[in-house]
Amino acid sequence: MKLKDVPDDVLDEVAFQLKNYLVPICGLSPQSENHLFRFIGSGTLARIDNSHYILTAAHVWKQTQSMDGIGLVLTDHPSQSRFLKLCE
Numbered sequence: 001m002k003l004k005d006v007p008d009d010v011l012d013e014v015a016f017q018l019k020n021y022l023v024p025i026c027g028l029s030p031q032s033e034n035h036l037f038r039f040i041g042s043g044t045l046a047r048i049d050n051s052h053y054i055l056t057a058a059h060v061w062k063q064t065q066s067m068d069g070i071g072l073v074l075t076d077h078p079s080q081s082r083f084l085k086l087c088e
Contacts (some may be wrong), residue, residue, distance in 0.1 A: 025056060025071075026040060026070065026071050027071075028070070028071075032051070041063065043072070
């Protein structure tokens, strides 16, 4: 079955469920005069035993190494977003 053949209600449900496991990853660039975070990639939330992790692509992780801080956006509603600062 091709993606275009999947009913819209199924695609909507998949997107609704995935939002609980996918997070935008933002970084605070050292060159930022206003100290604004910018989107650098995405991550997948994972739990193994009682430990929690964020899985991301190597190129996203590499970008975090040059940032002054990284964080996650914790909601799908931009007007109600909460930002979790992970490190400085």
